[in-house]
Amino acid sequence: xxxxxxxxxxxxxxxxxxxxxxxxxxxxxxxxxxxxxxxxxxxxxxxxxxxxxxxxxxxxxxxxxxxxxxxxxxxxxxxxxxxxxxxxxxxxxxxxxxxxxxxxxxxxxxxxxxxxxxxxxxxxxxxxxxxxxxxxxxxxxxxxxxxxxxxxxxxxxxxxxxxxxxxxxxxxxxxxxxxxxxxxxxxxxxxxxxxxxxxxxxxxxxxxxxxxxxxxxxxxxxxxxxxxxxxxxxxxxxxxxxxxxxxxxxxxxxxxxxxxxxx
Amino acid sequence: xxxxxxxxxxxxxxxxxxxxxxxxxxxxxxxxxxxxxxxxxxxxxxxxxxxxxxxxxxxxxxxxxxxxxxxxxxxxxxxxxxxxxxxxxxxxxxxxxxxxxxxxxxxxxxxxxxxxxxxxxxxxxxxxxxxxxxxxxxxxxxxxxxxxxxxxxxxxxxxxxxxxxxxxxxxxxxxxxxxxxxxxxxxxxxxxxxxxxxxxxxxxxxxxxxxxxxxxxxxxxxxxxxxxxxxxxxxxxxxxxxxxxxxxxxxxxxxxxxxxxxxxxxxxxxxxxxxxxxxxxxxxxxxxxxxxxxxxxxxxxxx
Numbered sequence: 001x002x003x004x005x006x007x008x009x010x011x012x013x014x015x016x017x018x019x020x021x022x023x024x025x026x027x028x029x030x031x032x033x034x035x036x037x038x039x040x041x042x043x044x045x046x047x048x049x050x051x052x053x054x055x056x057x058x059x060x061x062x063x064x065x066x067x068x069x070x071x072x073x074x075x076x077x078x079x080x081x082x083x084x085x086x087x088x089x090x091x092x093x094x095x096x097x098x099x100x101x102x103x104x105x106x107x108x109x110x111x112x113x114x115x116x117x118x119x120x121x122x123x124x125x126x127x128x129x130x131x132x133x134x135x136x137x138x139x140x141x142x143x144x145x146x147x148x149x150x151x152x153x154x155x156x157x158x159x160x161x162x163x164x165x166x167x168x169x170x171x172x173x174x175x176x177x178x179x180x181x182x183x184x185x186x187x188x189x190x191x192x193x194x195x196x197x198x199x200x201x202x203x204x205x206x207x208x209x210x211x212x213x214x215x216x217x218x219x220x221x222x223x224x225x226x227x228x229x230x231x232x233x234x235x236x237x238x239x240x241x242x243x244x245x246x247x248x249x250x251x252x253x254x255x256x257x258x259x260x261x262x263x
Numbered sequence: 264x265x266x267x268x269x270x271x272x273x274x275x276x277x278x279x280x281x282x283x284x285x286x287x288x289x290x291x292x293x294x295x296x297x298x299x300x301x302x303x304x305x306x307x308x309x310x311x312x313x314x315x316x317x318x319x320x321x322x323x324x325x326x327x328x329x330x331x332x333x334x335x336x337x338x339x340x341x342x343x344x345x346x347x348x349x350x351x352x353x354x355x356x357x358x359x360x361x362x363x364x365x366x367x368x369x370x371x372x373x374x375x376x377x378x379x380x381x382x383x384x385x386x387x388x389x390x391x392x393x394x395x396x397x398x399x400x401x402x403x404x405x406x407x408x409x410x411x412x413x414x415x416x417x418x419x420x421x422x423x424x425x426x427x428x429x430x431x432x433x434x435x436x437x438x439x440x441x442x443x444x445x446x447x448x449x450x451x452x453x454x455x456x457x458x459x460x461x462x463x464x465x466x467x468x469x470x471x472x473x474x475x476x477x478x479x480x481x482x483x484x485x486x487x488x489x490x491x492x493x494x495x496x497x498x499x500x501x502x503x504x505x506x507x508x509x510x511x512x513x514x515x516x517x518x519x520x521x522x523x524x525x526x527x528x529x530x531x532x533x534x535x536x537x538x539x540x541x542x543x544x545x546x547x548x549x550x551x552x553x554x555x556x557x558x559x560x561x562x563x564x565x566x
Contacts, residue, residue, distance in 0.1 A: 085417075085421070086421045089421060089423070108408065108429070110408070111408075111429055111430075111432075111433050112433060112436055112437075114432070114436055115429045115432045115433050115436065118429070118432055119425060119426065119429050120425070122425040122426075122428040122429060122432065123423065123425025123426070124425070125425075127428070127500075127501055127502050128501060128502045128503055129432065129435055129501040129502075129503050129504050130503050132432065133436075150436075151436045151437065
């Protein structure tokens, strides 16, 4: 690997990943490459292993078999489960972001919005209050939260605002890869639409790569370049998003696509 | 609040029903081993098998066990509570060791070899050979935002201390300045973020490069930690909001000191109040020195 230019390598290389929960299958035989600037959607019904896969990829759940390698800024492709815990945690709070479905899980609910956004900066050693606050203000603006709310507690925010705050908190360190678990789940459709617009803009502006788990095909169509369709723990179909959605080959994908109401 | 305050208990009155200094020898040995480890890793919280003590949790069960383990027959013990030698808790603990260990007790900071304290560091600078024992209610400085012990240990191990600054950030955002005024987090020897116990931040600078050994005992939480002599102790802050200590516009009503930590005392029900040194021995000593001079302007207020 060392002789190759880092730009020729994918950001994330996943090979034969499997995870069993005891005797039960979570997911198996998952392999793909994620390239810089690419957004991949993982779709499938509840219980198909989407979230298990996402947890395996984001260093939160060690796979039973297979490898997940990340192209780090300094050392090239590294197996994330073979790194030291210190560097893995460093990676998770600098180069990576994780957007939870429930924003409350991803935020500190007992500190103000500004502190939530500034936390990662402080974790990286920022020690100038004015600079941290400036950056937080900047990011609240970017995610369309009124900067006058910077000192308000997250519990006073609406669901859509919480989700945007969570995104700002993750993006403040300019990560290269962001994991999202149903980022629009639990939001009403107009709020969803604005959030999707925002995500699409941010992804384009910062050249982010993302892995988005969703059961909503509209979200996948809008945000992702490629798709993995999961069924019973396995990837049954993969391809460009438009191609998969417009011309599904696998019987399960056909069922999935046809079960969406066309307005 | 009498002036010359050394009142040594006769060393021969040890209660024969107790082992020396109350704890059994095996327990003291276990605690001493923990103290040695704590001194070797400044600021690191060493778990220990805290014993039931004949006083309630929160009254100094950790401090009293540490004191019992380090005290010897020749030591001279001083106990202070909120700076004062004459409060109930201080008097009880002093009497406890006078009875079970037969040690001499004192109120004079410079005569003591072991000083057990709650909420203050004496105003008079400590010297080499003295041991300062703190009573600690919550030894974990990260506890307020991370309730899981396994996680806080990991954060210490990996030096993930960004969260401490989140707390200071919140203070500035809410109050315009760092409003935390006691138990102000410090970094010991450039490594471990440590709770200085609920001493006012006024006392934080005294911990830095102190010639005395500083031992911390948390009985309910079962932790011992230490700051060895001449160890760096820095208070966390921001570049544009540096650490500062409390200041008072008033001087001590009794001794006139302007450089000590002052307690505000309400003296009547019409809003009358006065400020006095919280370190009662230091204040008394200053008053005695003034009384021996010809002019003694605070003489009337002294008693």
